[in-house]
Amino acid sequence: MPTHKLRNWKRLKLTTLVTLASIAAHGGAYAGEIAGLPPQLPTFLERDLHVTFINDFLGRGGSVDDYRTQQSVISATVADRWIIVLDHSLLTLSDEPSSGRIDQLSVSLGYELMRSDRDGETDELMIGTGLRSVGRFAGERIQNGFHRLVGSGIEELDYVGKTGTDLSVWFDAQRYRMLRDSSDDGLLNSWRMGYQIRAASLATSAGQWDSVLSVQAVISRPTVDVWLGIRSDWRSGYDDAVLRETASAEDDMALVLGARLGPLVIETVQQFNNKASYGQIQLVSSASDAHSYGKSRLGLDLGVLLPEVQLRLAARLPMRLLTSERSRWRESLLIGLGYGKPQYKNNTAMFTRSRQIDAGIELERPLSDDSNWLSTYVAAGAGWRDERLTREGEFQDESSATFGRVVITASAGVRASLWSYMDRWRLRLQLGLVGRVPVEDATAAITDQSFEVQRSAVDLMFAATLDFE
Numbered sequence: 001m002p003t004h005k006l007r008n009w010k011r012l013k014l015t016t017l018v019t020l021a022s023i024a025a026h027g028g029a030y031a032g033e034i035a036g037l038p039p040q041l042p043t044f045l046e047r048d049l050h051v052t053f054i055n056d057f058l059g060r061g062g063s064v065d066d067y068r069t070q071q072s073v074i075s076a077t078v079a080d081r082w083i084i085v086l087d088h089s090l091l092t093l094s095d096e097p098s099s100g101r102i103d104q105l106s107v108s109l110g111y112e113l114m115r116s117d118r119d120g121e122t123d124e125l126m127i128g129t130g131l132r133s134v135g136r137f138a139g140e141r142i143q144n145g146f147h148r149l150v151g152s153g154i155e156e157l158d159y160v161g162k163t164g165t166d167l168s169v170w171f172d173a174q175r176y177r178m179l180r181d182s183s184d185d186g187l188l189n190s191w192r193m194g195y196q197i198r199a200a201s202l203a204t205s206a207g208q209w210d211s212v213l214s215v216q217a218v219i220s221r222p223t224v225d226v227w228l229g230i231r232s233d234w235r236s237g238y239d240d241a242v243l244r245e246t247a248s249a250e251d252d253m254a255l256v257l258g259a260r261l262g263p264l265v266i267e268t269v270q271q272f273n274n275k276a277s278y279g280q281i282q283l284v285s286s287a288s289d290a291h292s293y294g295k296s297r298l299g300l301d302l303g304v305l306l307p308e309v310q311l312r313l314a315a316r317l318p319m320r321l322l323t324s325e326r327s328r329w330r331e332s333l334l335i336g337l338g339y340g341k342p343q344y345k346n347n348t349a350m351f352t353r354s355r356q357i358d359a360g361i362e363l364e365r366p367l368s369d370d371s372n373w374l375s376t377y378v379a380a381g382a383g384w385r386d387e388r389l390t391r392e393g394e395f396q397d398e399s400s401a402t403f404g405r406v407v408i409t410a411s412a413g414v415r416a417s418l419w420s421y422m423d424r425w426r427l428r429l430q431l432g433l434v435g436r437v438p439v440e441d442a443t444a445a446i447t448d449q450s451f452e453v454q455r456s457a458v459d460l461m462f463a464a465t466l467d468f469e
Helices: 003-025 139-149 241-250
Strands: 049-055 067-079 082-093 100-118 121-135 164-180 192-204 209-221 224-236 253-261 264-271 277-285 298-306 310-318 330-340 347-366 374-391 403-421 425-438 442-446 449-453 457-468
Touching: 049 425, 067 139, 067 241, 082 121, 082 139, 082 241, 100 139, 100 164, 100 241, 139 347, 192 224, 209 253, 224 241, 277 403, 298 330, 298 425, 310 457, 330 374, 347 403, 374 425, 374 442, 374 449, 403 442, 403 457
Parallel strands: none
Antiparallel strands: 049 067, 049 277, 067 082, 082 100, 100 121, 121 164, 164 192, 192 209, 209 224, 224 253, 253 264, 264 277, 298 310, 298 457, 310 330, 330 347, 347 374, 374 403, 403 425, 425 457, 442 449
């Protein structure tokens, strides 16, 4: 491997590990992106699939989980000039007397009304519409499931306030100008230098109005970008206590520092007046990341399941049992391990320690005959899962017996290329569904109370996939 590519790959692994450790170590964010809008990136970057996780890592952090404590965004190009954005946010408020929590779920469809790409100049205008809902969307289970996974405290806040769905409309305008191309002279002789301006706004049928304006200086090299600038956010029209306090925390001017290395983007936002901060990690994939569809020697998947938060590690070994050598389907023996301590239904004092091992067959093939950038997969198998209920808080030492059962497993989803080196290996982003059905349920008892365990479930999975070819 060339020395410079080896150095970039080592930096990418180190940065990813540091970022993931920071996610686990910090509790909550004070602010976030506007729910329903595509997260910001340098305008000149291709981004056919874009996944964003926002928390208070890479910031000053906080002692409590309050306001927009976690946010996840998926944006994807679904057709020429069309983009779909899915946003899930957890909003909490611990201050009395208006303490409580509420979840926010948004879906938007955007259209690229105008885009102009010239030498060192990019202009883009997108408009869109969508739905933004507030209510109970598994936020409590996700938050406490992550907290128990890393040994953090439990957030016991009731769901309060309004529920419902509102129509949203929005626009997103961006401009990039290169001020200097790379040259052979000067301190940053191999870097391009430029600036980016973004103005975006979203309004809902309930009278909520969210806007952002940012100006950033950007320096770039192939596969690397660094930016520094300011952004100002405005929020208005919120009447519910949790929503209103979250909007107030997000309404401020902030310093922005971000960097991209290949598919990995890390950004921190430090507010000036509210003394709040948050950070985000983003994975960006484009169709230009495709490479030859060769034979895989080994595949490794490291993922997290939601809303029943569990970690899953899987290995894929090539085999030919159901397919022939001429088939476009790539067949693998799938061996998986899972662990977690998700919250038991809506009970913040009860958690299910779960462990699972399973094996099965996976079939995968590119969605297009012309490109292997995006592929789809399906898998089925069986395994063994054991579960034990534990009661936390004042009943910290109480737990049930352990119940083990055979489970039938199935999964399906897509994988998108992120980073590759020739035909030796490639890093991919995996999005899919994972389901399980036990052959028999069980009843666990704690202090004369009975609880059903070994239940069927379907979870969403985010995973990083490393293929050795």
